[in-house]
Amino acid sequence: MTRIPDEMRPQAARTLFRHFGVVLAPADPGWTYAIARENMAAFETHASELIAQVTAHDERRPPIYVDHIVDTAFNALACPWQNSLLILPTGVCWAWFASTFNSLLSMPEVWPDVGDCGVETPPAFTASGIDPVHAHLAGLKLPLLDPVDPLRRRVADALCTQAFEFLVLHELGHIRNGHLSAVPGKNGLAELTPVGAWEAASLTRQTLEMDADSHAVVHTLRNAFILSMEVARLAPTLNAAEPDHALLLAMYGSHGRTLRTCLTVYYVLFRLLSPAAWTADTLWSRSHPPAMLRLLMMLGVIDGKARLTPDPAIAALSGERLASIVGRLAVELELGLCRVFGIDSDPLAVLEPSLRALGAYQHQLLVEWARLHPALDKAKLGGKLAPPQV
Numbered sequence: 001m002t003r004i005p006d007e008m009r010p011q012a013a014r015t016l017f018r019h020f021g022v023v024l025a026p027a028d029p030g031w032t033y034a035i036a037r038e039n040m041a042a043f044e045t046h047a048s049e050l051i052a053q054v055t056a057h058d059e060r061r062p063p064i065y066v067d068h069i070v071d072t073a074f075n076a077l078a079c080p081w082q083n084s085l086l087i088l089p090t091g092v093c094w095a096w097f098a099s100t101f102n103s104l105l106s107m108p109e110v111w112p113d114v115g116d117c118g119v120e121t122p123p124a125f126t127a128s129g130i131d132p133v134h135a136h137l138a139g140l141k142l143p144l145l146d147p148v149d150p151l152r153r154r155v156a157d158a159l160c161t162q163a164f165e166f167l168v169l170h171e172l173g174h175i176r177n178g179h180l181s182a183v184p185g186k187n188g189l190a191e192l193t194p195v196g197a198w199e200a201a202s203l204t205r206q207t208l209e210m211d212a213d214s215h216a217v218v219h220t221l222r223n224a225f226i227l228s229m230e231v232a233r234l235a236p237t238l239n240a241a242e243p244d245h246a247l248l249l250a251m252y253g254s255h256g257r258t259l260r261t262c263l264t265v266y267y268v269l270f271r272l273l274s275p276a277a278w279t280a281d282t283l284w285s286r287s288h289p290p291a292m293l294r295l296l297m298m299l300g301v302i303d304g305k306a307r308l309t310p311d312p313a314i315a316a317l318s319g320e321r322l323a324s325i326v327g328r329l330a331v332e333l334e335l336g337l338c339r340v341f342g343i344d345s346d347p348l349a350v351l352e353p354s355l356r357a358l359g360a361y362q363h364q365l366l367v368e369w370a371r372l373h374p375a376l377d378k379a380k381l382g383g384k385l386a387p388p389q390v
């Protein structure tokens with residue numbers, strides 16, 4: 001059971017509206033996003049298992065409900081309520097994720113070794129004049145392309161679920177790592193780009209976002225590599241003509257494919273939820289790090305985790321090898337995203353400013369993280385704060 005129980009909903013709805021101005025979705029919201037409906041239903045059970053698994057050994061385990069709020073300026077919200085904690089993505093996230101991953105997999109250039117790309121016939125690209133660096137993808141018209149190849153369609157659905165898993169694990173990171181009490185005022189964290197009146201100073205806030213991203217990356221990577229080791233063990237019995245087996249092989253059929261699955265989710269999610277561009281004036285006016293800086297900081301977490309694993313095949317995916325995999329995949333995904341959103345593409349212009357700024361920016365966050373650590377450490381429910389894990 002992950003949804004807020006029926007008997008508690010009216011009161012929860014009143015509190016959420018009063019404190020955050022958000023509307024809790026009805027118990028059966030009858031979503032208008034047909035593209036997302038099936039994914040959402042399947043995810044409910046999954047989210048409940050995921051939270052139980054991640055929090056199994058926590059010192060404190062309050063009930064955690066995952067529910068939906070109707071569309072607002074937020075992407076998601078994490079907040080305490082009575083004796084429980086709430087993770088509340090907006091319904092529109094499902095529409096963004098489902099339409100973006102389906103549209104991307106309908107491009108033969110994206111994940112070209114999966115399924116039969118020859119049957120995909122994406123529309124001809126016409127330059128729109130929208131510059132990819134400043135475009136905020138989630139603010140653009142949703143692309144609504146569907147892969148023709150059935151395996152590519154299933155991969156798109158599975159990536160959509162993985163993106164939602166990341167979102168829930170990010171919110172769970174805010175909760176488990178003690179972030180909610182670190183934000184003065186409203187005692188809750190809303191995921192949105194401009195810093196709201198109740199937000200903590202943006203350096204503090206962006207540091208907490210890095211910590212929550214690390215939490216989500218550590219757990220998604222761990223689960224993905226457990227799956228790829230299981231697929232390797234079962235390999236002699238798997239039959240690529242079986243749709244379920246073909247899906248597993250496409251996404252987790254080798255450690256390299258598993259890493260690609262995770263990186264694709266991180267790249268698309270960060271790119272969708274915040275613009276790539278910033279200036280010295282705008283950087284600290286936002287709640288979240290800019291998209292590419294979020295991705296690049298997480299490469300440090302991935303690299304650290306890969307190096308620590310006893311499996312030499314996973315350890316080999318670190319350092320320069322990781323950098324080269326990410327570089328190639330980022331160009332492939334960036335070109336795909338620009339095509340499906342109808343914007344001009346320039347992958348280097350998107351990546352280069354972040355590569356130049358990464359060292360100094362990350363240093364600021366790590367200094368702030370060290371300052372916050374004593375308070376976070378006392379408030380945490382059982383999570384591991386990020387930088388020591390890197």
Ligand SMILES: [Zn+2]
Binds near residue numbers: 171189208212
């Ligand atoms: Zn967050």
